[in-house]
Amino acid sequence: MTAVAPGPSRWSTAHGHVTPAGDGLLPGGFKASGVHAGIKAEGLDLGLIVSDEPATTSAARFTASSVIAAPVELCRKRTRLDAIRTIVANSGNANAATGNFGFEQAAKVQGAAGLVGGVREDQVAVASTGVIGVQLDGQTVIRGLTRANDELRRDGAEDFANAIRTTDAFPKTACVDVGLPSGKVRLTAQAKGAGMIQPGFATMLCFVQTDAALAPETADLLLGVCVKRSFERISVDGQLSTNDTAILQCSGSSDVQVAPESEDELRFGEALDAVLRDLALLMVRDGEGAARVGRVVVRGGEAIAAERAARAVANSPLVKTALHGGDPNWGRIAQAVGAALPSTEQLRLDIAIEGIPVCRGGAATRFDLGELQRAVTRDEVEYEVTLPGEGAETEVFFSDLGHGYVTINADYTT
């Protein structure tokens, strides 16, 4: 029933000091679980992560949307975001557009999780994902919490990851050991996301744990930078969610200190960056109904123009259906960039697909159509756009648009 996550992407980042850990165990200090609480008709729908270390530090990022899910509002208002020990996350209901009643349910869940785990209420973060605009029954969640607390264990990350899935075809986890100058630490993460995906900063849910010791400011800095380079560079459907949450927890139980501006910080940051980038790529690969992943790289011009052009390509339904169909129709790339950068002056852009130049100085150039056709039917397709002038460089990863997306989203209902 559970599809397996695909292998690594060509766009993954490899580091010699970051190695996959086969045992899949959470870092020291952490336990997790996933149970069926009854929010969904069947399957795991409630996940719990707890750090036993009272000195755990943390950092968090939330959606930029102004239609703010109750759990996000609760975390911002009532959680010490620099000292989160417990995370309660449910799928099957986003608890968004649910008003005061929804906020109260989130608050009840927070209080109950604190009580059950013996953790201060303001050190509990709550996250939800699922349908918007339907009231969540806090009591259902709370009944599930007791069982989830009983089932907490070091190897519970997989159950947790499964409990936060909605339309995800496979659970998204990472588990790596990181060799720092000051010692070895572990980094694990669980994420969900397949639709309603385009980061206004971090889209979706992502929870990261480490047994390294980081000051809250260091955790916040590193999470902020890495989120910008991973979840902020992907799009499934251009849709920022109401519930996006990314949390990094550092138990410190390894006694390895990651001090500000140290070599440890640099190496730890690289590992976090690689892990979040891989999870972001998994989200795109799991884009609802998606068959292929595209990467658009825009070089040249001003930063704001490059960003607009990259987003326009990544979110163009014409580019996405062409990617789906294995269609070498590069004119849609040109059209998307031109529309994003309005002007009465002709834009002299270059376009290459999988390294094959197809457009130079704004005009079609000769290429081997057979070669291009073969290139665009691979699993991952890279589009390079060069704007006139020196300057910016940016990338966006995106999924294609196929019948699966329509089927999932025309039928997935309240």
Add this chain to the structure above:
Amino acid sequence: MTAVAPGPSRWSTAHGHVTPAGDGLLPGGFKASGVHAGIKAEGLDLGLIVSDEPATTSAARFTASSVIAAPVELCRKRTRLDAIRTIVANSGNANAATGNFGFEQAAKVQGAAGLVGGVREDQVAVASTGVIGVQLDGQTVIRGLTRANDELRRDGAEDFANAIRTTDAFPKTACVDVGLPSGKVRLTAQAKGAGMIQPGFATMLCFVQTDAALAPETADLLLGVCVKRSFERISVDGQLSTNDTAILQCSGSSDVQVAPESEDELRFGEALDAVLRDLALLMVRDGEGAARVGRVVVRGGEAIAAERAARAVANSPLVKTALHGGDPNWGRIAQAVGAALPSTEQLRLDIAIEGIPVCRGGAATRFDLGELQRAVTRDEVEYEVTLPGEGAETEVFFSDLGHGYVTINADYTT
């Protein structure tokens, strides 16, 4: 083979002085034709419109894209936009991203059309639609031009409209008589557009003819205003084209003068507005693979916020698939608006669908689900969003996103 355009929309505007003309004839002074020139493998692909009146006035609007099709660049640089007598329009090739060679082909076509019709070259406008990035053979067009010129006639508008179709399921034409205080005039129009549709001002091709006499400044003013209220308010897939062109030609052969700031101007403007609005609605109804049309009205807040919110709803693939599926999932409306208006403050918006309130002050409200389900499966669905505060009001018409769009766009290739 040619599907018939659907009947009038509930969102059409009716005026007592604007009546459909059953004979379908072009206004006095105009003739048109459509032929198969061989740009497409089969079917009509070259249209010609000519005004016999040397004093014909005109106005034009073009795409805001910076990837500018050769015919648009040619019109801007080498056509007297206030005195267009001849229009040559082809389908099957957009002549966009074709560089200097493409520009030369457009220039050759312009010259040949002037020669064949005995019209000054700078009074010929050229328009193209079809695939981007493929060179157009000017000779093929020119060979077709002679035949098109031989076939010009008063009842040629339908052939012309068919000749400019690409993925359009039906030709889009209008033919009305307009009772002005100074006399009766006729207004006809031919348009195409089904995909790559979101006006940066006018998307697609649209040609309008009248036998009223308008000064070029009056024609320009009225065309500008009416384009803003019609083609600028629709979206099929959020994609601005490289070739968008809208041209109004006024032969003056009725001898009815439409003077600036007169009652005639007001009435004529109303008629033009109604005709362009109907054609815009036809484009949305013919949205590639579309089954239903939505209208989102946003009220309240500042103009820029209302515009962003309306576009976000109209272009959300989640809203569009829900519209396709007849799914009352209003949470996607809330999500789209929230994403468009980022803030850490909760947005207290109201949402109603077909007059049924579903969200008040940002929170779900009770409604009759059965009633809502029935309402969202009709052909046209209206969404009303109210933002906090007095102020703006705007509307966007949009098509749904169904399997047909994926099929058309994953397979429609270079």
